[in-house]
C-alpha cells in the first residue's frame with residue numbers, strides 16, 4: 274500500500290494505492306470550493322490553513338477505511354511542485370514526519386506528472402503516449418516515452434483552459450468554479466450564436482493562448498443590450514466550443530508529429546463533456562487508444578500521486594525534499610531533434 278498526498282491547491286487529498294492492482298483502495302478528497310467560492314477564486318493563505326486543519330483527520334479516516342496501519346505502507350508519496358507554496362509545505366511537512374516516524378521511503382512527486390499518468394490508474398500505460406494536462410492552472414501537451422522520460426511539447430502562453438472557464442464565469446456572474454457551470458449551461462445553448470476564433474500565437478505553433486477568448490467574452494457581454502438565460506446558454510456553448518476546438522486542433526498538430534500508442538487526457542477540465550466527446554471521436558478517427566482520467570481522478574487527488582510513486586525511486590535523504598511553487602521549463606520541439 275502506497276500513501277499518496279496532494280495539497281498543492283484547494284483540495285486536501287489522501288489516497289491509499291494498492292501496489293499490486295495499482296488501484297486506489299481509498300481516495301479521500303476534502304474540497305475547499307465552498308471556502309473560496311465567496312472570493313471567486315483560491316485564497317492561498319486560507320487554502321494552506323485549511324490543509325493544516327484537515328490533513329491529519331483525513332489521514333486517519335483513510336487508514337481506517339482501507340483497514341491498514343502506517344506500518345503496512347510501502348512508502349509515502351507527496352506532491353512537491355508546482356502549487357501554492359504554503360499549501361505544498363503543509364503536505365510535504367506531513368509526509369516527511371510520517372516517513373521519518375514510521376521509517377518509510379519518501380517519494381517526491383511532480384503534480385503535473387501525476388495528472389499526466391492519472392488516466393492509467395489501475396492499469397499500465399503503453400508508451401509512447403501523447404499526454405494532455407488541462408487544469409485550472411495548466412494547459413500543456415507532453416510526449417511521454419516512459420515513467421521517467423517526459424518532454425513538454427507545448428503549453429499555453431497565458432491563461433490555462435480551466436482558468437478561462439473560471440474567469441469568464443466570474444465575468445458573467447455565474448459562480449465558481451466556472452468549468453462545471455459553463456459546461457452545464459452550454460448543454461442547452463447554440464454554439465454558433467457568438468463568433469470566436471482559435472487564437473494564433475506568435476511564439477510558435479506549439480503554443481496555445483486563451484486570454485484573447487476571455488477578452489472576446491468581455492466584448493460580447495458589453496455589446497449585449499439585454500441578458501437572459503437563453504443568451505447566457507448560447508454564450509456558454511460558443512465559449513465551450515472555442516476552448517475545446519483550440520485543444521483539439523493542438524492535439525491533432527502534435528499527434529501528426531509522432532507515432533503514439535495512446536492519447537491521455539487529464540486534469541480538472543478533462544471532466545468537460547464536450548472535450549471528452551471530441552477526444553473520443555478524434556481517437557476513433559485516428560485509430561489510437563483513448564485514455565481519459567475517470568471523473569474521480571480528474572481534479573486534484575492523492576491517488577494519482579501514489580500511483581506514479583509505484584514507478585519512481587524514493588528520495589535518498591529526507592533533507593532532499595524540495596518544494597517549488599512553479600517550474601520553469603521551456604517547451605522543446607521534440608520533432609525537430611531528429
Ligand code: KG4
Nearest residue numbers: 408409410435450452453541542545572573
Ligand atoms: O486539476 P484541477 O482540480 O486544479 C488544478 O490543478 O488546476 O482543475 C480545476 C479546474 C477548474 O478551473 C474548473 O473550472 C475546471 O477544472 N473544471 C472544468 C469542469 N470541471 C472542472 N472545466 C470545464 N468543464 C468541466 N466540466
Ligand code: ZN
Nearest residue numbers: 388408572573
Ligand atoms: Zn491539478
